[in-house]
Amino acid sequence: MLLIFMLLMLMWILLILIILGIPIINLHKSHDREKLSPFECGFDPFSKSRISFSIHFFVISLMFLIFDIEITLIFPLPLIFMYTNVMSWTLISALLIMVLSWGLFIEWKEGSMNWK
Helix, strand or coil: CHHHHHHHHHHHHHHHHHHHHHHHHCCCCCCCHHHHCCCECCECCCCCCCCCCCHHHHHHHHHHHHHHHHHHHHCCHHHHHHHCCHHHHHHHHHHHHHHHHHHHHHHHHHCCCCCC
């Protein structure tokens, strides 16, 4: 069993090294202007390809991801209640809700949630 596990691990490591090594082997780089320009159905680009955006959108999306992950951790709490005692369930749920509230408080205090 251990031998099979070690062989599988060796195969995965070799596969990862091969995948990471392919770009190193293919060192032919073309710095042609046409290949580096954005593609717009054969026409010349109408605007810049790099459009600046507000960093506030990025912060909002990160907050959404963080709080969304925390919400997915809250959903199984009723199921955990059936398999643990009341004290540990209360401790786990209180700790999880405190972390969620603490993150929300910090984001609110920093003003990240204010849309300007």
